[in-house]
Each structure stands twice: as C-alpha cells, then as structure tokens.
Amino acid sequence: MRLSLPLLLALAACSSQPSENVVTAADDFDPPAAEATPAPAPKAIASATPAPLNPPAPGEPGGLDDDRTPVSEAPFTEDSAQGAANVVQTYYALLGEAKYGQAYRLWEPGAAGMDARAFAASFARYSEYHANVGAPGRIDAGAGQRYVTVPVQVYGRLKEGARPFNLRVSLTLHRTGDVDGATAEQRRWRIHSPDIKPRPGEATPSAQPTEHNRSTARYRCMDGSRLVAAFEPDGDRVTVSRGGKALATLRGERAASDTRYTAKGYELRGKGDAMTFTAPGLPPIACTVIVDRYRGG
Numbered sequence: 001m002r003l004s005l006p007l008l009l010a011l012a013a014c015s016s017q018p019s020e021n022v023v024t025a026a027d028d029f030d031p032p033a034a035e036a037t038p039a040p041a042p043k044a045i046a047s048a049t050p051a052p053l054n055p056p057a058p059g060e061p062g063g064l065d066d067d068r069t070p071v072s073e074a075p076f077t078e079d080s081a082q083g084a085a086n087v088v089q090t091y092y093a094l095l096g097e098a099k100y101g102q103a104y105r106l107w108e109p110g111a112a113g114m115d116a117r118a119f120a121a122s123f124a125r126y127s128e129y130h131a132n133v134g135a136p137g138r139i140d141a142g143a144g145q146r147y148v149t150v151p152v153q154v155y156g157r158l159k160e161g162a163r164p165f166n167l168r169v170s171l172t173l174h175r176t177g178d179v180d181g182a183t184a185e186q187r188r189w190r191i192h193s194p195d196i197k198p199r200p201g202e203a204t205p206s207a208q209p210t211e212h213n214r215s216t217a218r219y220r221c222m223d224g225s226r227l228v229a230a231f232e233p234d235g236d237r238v239t240v241s242r243g244g245k246a247l248a249t250l251r252g253e254r255a256a257s258d259t260r261y262t263a264k265g266y267e268l269r270g271k272g273d274a275m276t277f278t279a280p281g282l283p284p285i286a287c288t289v290i291v292d293r294y295r296g297g
Contacts, residue, residue: 050164053130053164055155062166062168063132064153065134079175081137081139084148084189085150088171088191091106092130092152095129096130104116107190107191108190112191124159126159128156128157129154136148137149144182147192149172150170150172151170154166169194172191172193172194173189173190173191175190216230216231217289219290220288222285222287225285227287228240237249237252237261240266247266250267275288
C-alpha cells in the first residue's frame with residue numbers, strides 16, 4: 001500500500017508530539033534556575049465565611065425574658081401549656097431543617113394565609129434559620145376552646161449579604177377542649193396566629209419569619225379604631241392597614257430607645273406593647289398591641 005506524501009507528513013507530525021496525558025522524561029526535571037519564571041506572590045483570599053451568629057441572650061434587648069423560674073422535670077401532657085411549647089419547638093426545628101411541608105401542617109387549616117408551596121418558597125431568602133423558645137403562658141380557656149401564647153426569639157442569616165437578623169415573636173396556639181364531638185386532631189395544639197412585638201436593640205437588619213406569619217401586630221387605639229402593622233421580612237418596612245385597607249408603607253429609621261417608621265407624613269413609633277400612630281395633618285393616636293386569638297376560630 002502506498003501512502004501519499006501529505007499523509008506521511010501528517011503521521012510524522014502526530015508521532016512527534018507527546019500526548020498531553022503522557023508524562024515524558026523532561027517532565028521529571030526542573031528548568032535551570034536562570035530560565036525559571038518567578039511565581040507570582042500569592043494573593044490574599046478574603047474569607048467568605050461569615051462570623052458566627054451571636055443572638056442576644058435572655059434578659060438582653062431582643063432576647064427572651066430572663067425567666068429564672070425552675071423548670072419542672074415532671075413529664076408533660078400533650079394538652080398542657082408545655083405541650084403547646086413543644087409544638088412550637090418542633091415547628092422551628094422543622095424550619096431549620098428545611099422540612100417546610102411538615103412545619104406547614106402544624107398550622108391550623110387556613111391560618112398560615114397561604115398554601116404549602118408558597119409557605120416553603122417564603123423561606124428561600126434565608127441561609128440560616130434558628131429559634132429559642134421561651135416558657136409558655138397560662139392557658140386561656142373558654143367556650144370549650146383553649147389558647148396559649150408562646151414567646152420565641154427567631155434569629156439567623158439572610159442569603160443576601162449574609163446579614164444576620166434577630167426578632168421577638170409570640171405564637172398563639174389553639175386547640176379544642178375535651179368536648180363531645182371534637183376529633184383527635186382538633187384536640188391537638190396547632191398554631192393559630194403570630195404576633196410580632198417590636199423591641200429596641202434588635203440586631204440590624206432585623207427580619208421576620210417570612211410572610212407565612214407576616215409579622216403582624218394588631219393594635220387597639222384610643223380613638224376606637226384598630227390598626228394592623230405588617231412588618232416586612234427585612235425589618236426595614238411596615239405596612240399599616242385599617243379595616244383591611246392599606247394606609248401607607250413606612251420605612252424604618254434609627255431611634256435611641258424605640259422603633260420608628262416614617263413615610264410622607266405618617267409615623268409609627270413603638271416601644272414594647274405600646275405604639276403611637278400619626279397620619280398626615282392629624283395628632284398622634286396612642287395604641288396598644290392586642291392578641292387576636294379568636295380570628296377565624
């Protein structure tokens with residue numbers, strides 16, 4: 001068989017080049033010092049690891065109350081106040097593990113204000129999500145219904161900018177008492193409604209646990225009106241509504257000892273459970289936070 005000249009040249013060229021995957025003898029030797037190319041100085045690599053979270057301790061602003069009451073070591077029943085707190089503990093543990101479907105089922109039907117898919121999507125902005133659960137309050141009983149409020153300190157980190165957040169939340173849980181006709185599911189504690197209590201000294205930026213609870217604070221005012229304040233997840237805005245109609249969206253401002261939001265003549269100032277709301281051209285109205293335990297119940 002005769003090979004043409006171009007083909008012979010091509011074969012020679014291929015056979016003269018070592019494969020990129022083959023180590024030749026020359027690879028075993030370093031080049032002479034005179035020919036060596038100095039390696040560039042290593043560049044300092046900025047650490048991408050954020051600082052560890054350091055939420056306020058109990059008794060500090062933004063932390064849980066410093067309750068030194070001895071905790072009973074006796075077993076608790078599911079229908080007790082501690083049983084309700086255990087549900088809250090489970091709820092936030094599931095959120096921290098991104099088990100949103102299981103967490104969603106700990107709400108009363110319809111109480112979350114959105115379906116399970118939207119509930120899960122509302123946590124997409126967080127890279128870390130944790131909670132410290134406080135001691136439950138006393139059970140409020142009446143008309144065959146049971147309510148109890150559990151304080152919670154929620155803290156974590158936003159994905160955007162790795163910013164930490166910290167806030168105080170109160171969750172109200174509900175169950176039906178031992179009455180005829182009540183099902184086993186109705187007798188279990190389930191999350192009924194959340195209420196945010198803005199407090200000074202929270203870590204900046206503050207964020208709420210997303211729109212499933214919308215960090216809603218409800219207020220009863222001196223003029224007989226009721227206001228609803230929905231705090232945004234980044235803690236920088238609040239939408240104030242009356243009678244289901246939004247009045248204004250206000251932006252947060254730094255204040256020495258209270259929480260302050262303003263926008264176009266509107267102002268909301270809060271400290272603990274008290275709040276004053278000012279509309280354009282009107283005097284401030286004093287309001288106090290309420291727990292809307294019987295909404296939808």
